[in-house]
Amino acid sequence: MNHDLLTLQPDRPPVITSEIELIHFYHDTNVKAAVQQMIAGTYVLVEELYSNGLEILAELKRTLLVYYTDTKFQGQRDFRSAFREASHRLLVEVKGHKLLVKKAPVIGWLEVLYPEVSDFYVSFPEVQGMNSAWQWYKKGIEVKTLGITLHPFYGTYFPTRFDHLTLFDKWLKKYVGSKEKAIEIGVGSGILSFQLIQNGFKNIFATDTNKNAIIGVAQECKRLGYEGNITLNHGDLFENCDVKADVIVFNPPWLLAKHTLEEGLDKAIYYEKELFPRFFEQALKHLAPEGKLVLLFSNLAQVIDEKSAHPIIEELQNHNRFRKELHLRRDVSASSKKTKRTDARENEKVELWVLAPKEKDALS
Numbered sequence: 001m002n003h004d005l006l007t008l009q010p011d012r013p014p015v016i017t018s019e020i021e022l023i024h025f026y027h028d029t030n031v032k033a034a035v036q037q038m039i040a041g042t043y044v045l046v047e048e049l050y051s052n053g054l055e056i057l058a059e060l061k062r063t064l065l066v067y068y069t070d071t072k073f074q075g076q077r078d079f080r081s082a083f084r085e086a087s088h089r090l091l092v093e094v095k096g097h098k099l100l101v102k103k104a105p106v107i108g109w110l111e112v113l114y115p116e117v118s119d120f121y122v123s124f125p126e127v128q129g130m131n132s133a134w135q136w137y138k139k140g141i142e143v144k145t146l147g148i149t150l151h152p153f154y155g156t157y158f159p160t161r162f163d164h165l166t167l168f169d170k171w172l173k174k175y176v177g178s179k180e181k182a183i184e185i186g187v188g189s190g191i192l193s194f195q196l197i198q199n200g201f202k203n204i205f206a207t208d209t210n211k212n213a214i215i216g217v218a219q220e221c222k223r224l225g226y227e228g229n230i231t232l233n234h235g236d237l238f239e240n241c242d243v244k245a246d247v248i249v250f251n252p253p254w255l256l257a258k259h260t261l262e263e264g265l266d267k268a269i270y271y272e273k274e275l276f277p278r279f280f281e282q283a284l285k286h287l288a289p290e291g292k293l294v295l296l297f298s299n300l301a302q303v304i305d306e307k308s309a310h311p312i313i314e315e316l317q318n319h320n321r322f323r324k325e326l327h328l329r330r331d332v333s334a335s336s337k338k339t340k341r342t343d344a345r346e347n348e349k350v351e352l353w354v355l356a357p358k359e360k361d362a363l364s
């Protein structure tokens with residue numbers, strides 16, 4: 001592991017450690033009045049049951065929907081933003097790294113993410129997010145076809161459908177080139193790097209802009225005994241990377257952002273316009289002459305809006321850097337076999353692209 005990573009601090013929800021003015025909510029407190037206080041800017045503390053918090057949030061939603069009736073995109077956005085703001089004024093108290101309210105879930109992140117402080121207030125929606133992330137982390141995500149169970153760290157992207165992993169596995173099984181060095185951009189919860197290792201790659205430089213991803217994959221490598229195979233790095237694209245790789249793999253975000261991106265999970269889903277041109281330009285410099293660039297992608301953007309650009313096709317059409325060696329597509333299966341797909345994602349396909357540097361550009 002890169003030495004600087006030992007000092008990497010995870011991103012975590014903000015907490016309040018000082019005494020603040022707040023209203024106490026008990027089972028006989030008027031819910032509607034409490035909600036009005038939250039909308040007006042006052043903190044409300046859930047005192048008794050965890051479920052009281054759920055009840056208050058449901059009432060907040062009902063109240064705001066009376067004001068935000070516009071069902072169009074902007075109206076919905078305004079509603080979500082008003083809900084987000086007011087709901088974060090609903091607090092729960094943590095003492096000794098545990099939620100004080102009764103019948104509350106046990107959430108290990110309250111200890112893992114806040115080693116230096118055991119007593120604080122935290123917003124109820126953040127607790128819900130931590131609870132869900134803790135369940136996934138404890139239970140793990142089993143990728144049966146690969147025989148791997150992932151335990152994603154808080155705030156890290158993890159796959160819930162595995163079709164693109166199957167495509168990558170299929171390609172890896174046929175790959176006959178050198179397996180000395182690989183680079184993974186955007187390692188997330190580590191799955192593609194683990195596939196590379198399982199298929200005999202010796203040294204992997206794996207990087208991500210999300211600190212939590214790097215912290216999580218470091219833990220996972222320890223658990224899986226992969227520490228000797230991987231160098232982890234926190235940074236943007238090929239920052240700090242002086243490797244020339246036999247294979248570079250990137251499963252990038254699949255949707256073009258129409259908003260300013262936030263750090264963390266937002267960057268796993270959405271990309272800024274410049275991401276792909278920057279990626280291809282830098283990738284060329286980090287690929288061995290015989291190297292392969294493998295991108296996992298999806299037609300999701302085109303399914304949502306058929307006029308959407310496809311950044312890999314654009315690269316091939318507009319630049320003279322790479323040639324296409326392979327393009328595989330696969331239907332996305334429903335997340336559960338029991339659910340028939342009737343949504344817009346029915347036509348969704350995952351894609352695997354293999355590009356090679358055009359000879360004149362290959363750097364020796």
Ligand SMILES: C[S@@+](CC[C@H](N)C(=O)[O-])C[C@H]1O[C@@H](n2cnc3c(N)ncnc32)[C@H](O)[C@@H]1O
Pocket residue numbers: 157158159185186187188189190191192207208209210213235236237251252253254264267268269275
């Ligand atoms: C769709 S997720 C893929 C995660 C994982 N490789 C997988 O296949 O499950 C994309 C990842 O790329 C990371 N990412 C986005 N922009 C990046 C950048 N400029 N440099 C490095 N990583 C980036 C995100 O934080 C996220 O972890």
